[in-house]
Amino acid sequence: MSDRYHENRIDGKAMADRLVADVAKQVATLKQTEHVIPGLAVVIVGDDPASKVYVGNKIKRAKEAGLNSIKYELPENCTQDELEQLIERLNNDADVHGILVQLPLPKPLSEARVIELISAEKDVDGFHPQNVGRLVAGQHSLVPCTPLGCLIMLREHFHGEAALSGKHAVVIGRSNIVGKPLAQLLLQANCTVSIVHSRTRDIETLCRQADILIAAVGRPQLVEKNWVKPGAVVIDVGINAIESDGARKLVGDVDFASVSQVASAITPVPGGVGPMTIACLMQNTLNAARMQIQHSDPIRT
Ligand SMILES: Nc1nc2c(c(=O)[nH]1)N[C@@H](CN(C=O)c1ccc(C(=O)N[C@@H](CCC(=O)O)C(=O)O)cc1)CN2
Numbered sequence: 384m385s386d387r388y389h390e391n392r393i394d395g396k397a398m399a400d401r402l403v404a405d406v407a408k409q410v411a412t413l414k415q416t417e418h419v420i421p422g423l424a425v426v427i428v429g430d431d432p433a434s435k436v437y438v439g440n441k442i443k444r445a446k447e448a449g450l451n452s453i454k455y456e457l458p459e460n461c462t463q464d465e466l467e468q469l470i471e472r473l474n475n476d477a478d479v480h481g482i483l484v485q486l487p488l489p490k491p492l493s494e495a496r497v498i499e500l501i502s503a504e505k506d507v508d509g510f511h512p513q514n515v516g517r518l519v520a521g522q523h524s525l526v527p528c529t530p531l532g533c534l535i536m537l538r539e540h541f542h543g544e545a546a547l548s549g550k551h552a553v554v555i556g557r558s559n560i561v562g563k564p565l566a567q568l569l570l571q572a573n574c575t576v577s578i579v580h581s582r583t584r585d586i587e588t589l590c591r592q593a594d595i596l597i598a599a600v601g602r603p604q605l606v607e608k609n610w611v612k613p614g615a616v617v618i619d620v621g622i623n624a625i626e627s628d629g630a631r632k633l634v635g636d637v638d639f640a641s642v643s644q645v646a647s648a649i650t651p652v653p654g655g656v657g658p659m660t661i662a663c664l665m666q667n668t669l670n671a672a673r674m675q676i677q678h679s680d681p682i683r684t
Pocket residue numbers: 436437483484485486487508528529622633652653654655656657658659660661
């Protein structure tokens with residue numbers, strides 16, 4: 384790979400390492416002052432290989448951050464009742480401050496019912512309707528990890544949130560996990576925000592107007608060089624497995640090789656947003672534990 388690609392690359396892995404180290408320091412302080420170790424329960428249902436990797440990485444990072452983490456593995460054929468009983472148990476366990484259920488769930492389990500059942504104050508994924516509502520209302524809340532990771536990357540890149548003010552951010556994708564909450568976070572950072580999606584007409588022209596372009600659509604290498612304004616900052620949320628020369632390879636929603644020639648900064652895949660998603664889960668677990676200890680409203684990260 385040429386040096387040119389490294390010049391404008393935003394290193395998500397290095398940022399995630401710093402964030403986890405910072406969380407570890409705060410966890411150590413909490414342990415000393417409050418005699419509490421934040422506890423994270425990670426629930427996985429079934430055998431999806433990618434989900435297993437992500438859950439394994441979450442447990443590993445939780446150890447590094449000094450959190451108590453417990454993995455709950457349920458079989459592919461578990462019932463909605465069994466899963467809900469586990470969630471109820473974790474909701475009532477004072478040693479568990481954060482609960483997450485790895486998505487997607489196998490069919491026919493209902494993700495919406497499970498998410499609503501998780502106590503909002505332990506919802507470290509920020510998916511509970513109460514946390515979604517708080518985010519939209521501009522109140523502090525537990526915020527979904529991937530959008531939070533994107534915002535932290537942008538803050539670091541621009542040396543603070545103030546520099547985001549007035550910038551035109553275009554978000555490609557309108558998922559509940561990434562596109563919609565990220566648009567809310569960027570609005571609160573005073574960006575002018577556009578969301579584009581599969582039904583948007585002339586998507587390229589809109590994308591070319593972006594100062595900050597975020598691709599979160601799950602389409603391998605969709606965004607090409609001619610979609611990007613020279614000097615724009617590009618955040619690639621996509622993680623797509625493709626076959627290239629007979630080998631499996633991970634690529635984003637952005638064609639990194641061509642777009643990195645025009646973007647002023649760009650996140651790679653792998654090594655960009657993904658590691659920040661997991662680091663933000665550690666931050667959310669610490670925030671959730673603090674809220675539960677202090678009986679306070681959510682903390683602004
Ligand atoms: N309950 C949740 N489920 C899912 C979420 C989520 O935030 N909460 N997001 C995604 C999966 N995800 C986290 O769970 C996730 C995906 C990818 C990565 C990551 O670090 N990717 C690496 C590459 C990994 C590889 O080699 O396969 C990278 O980008 O460098 C972290 C987290 C859906 N489900």
